[in-house]
Amino acid sequence: DTAVSQTPKYLVTQMGNDKSIKCEQNLGHDTMYWYKQDSKKFLKIMFSYNNKELIINETVPNRFSPKSPDKAHLNLHINSLELGDSAVYFCASSWDSGNTIYFGEGSWLTVV
């Protein structure tokens, strides 16, 4: 019974396309995150939502737009995909943003 689940796990798409990655958590947490891990393996936070409110928004191109329909879901929409967007995207959640953060298994995005 996966606590933080992401779909799709793998996504290959062409430059210029628009795609979405979905995330759901069944832990009852009120804070959710998106992290990006690039080819050099550095993990960096992109966004954080607490109770559907955006609380962290790092310097990310505005082609990336998170959407939180409710506390259990945080989806990531990416418009006009570029080659440099190829990475692994991790969703995560926690009870309040000051507590232990739990991660999903990642979504491998490849832009060709």
Next chain:
Amino acid sequence: DAKTTQPPSMDCAEGRAANLPCNHSTISGNEYVYWYRQIHSQGPQYIIHGLKNNETNEMASLIITEDRKSSTLILPHATLRDTAVYYCIVRVLTSGSRLTFGEGTQLTVNP
């Protein structure tokens, strides 16, 4: 959040204890020490955290020095499945705080 320093890689024999060091000499009084690991092709996995006392759970033990400037994560009986990148992170537990990952230590457990 304070910066941490970890060795880039370590090796350990299967069945032996793995001791992973972390320096955080600029840690503040309200910053916790967190350890995560990332097994190849998986998401980061929470291991343990502490403020100043030593902590133990089913996965590992965390030893924090009295001055809190360094800590050691101990895997008491390492297995091949413990091969992963281990991240030591310091952070305050307040609203809006974040996990800032460094480069971590690649631990390889050898048979």
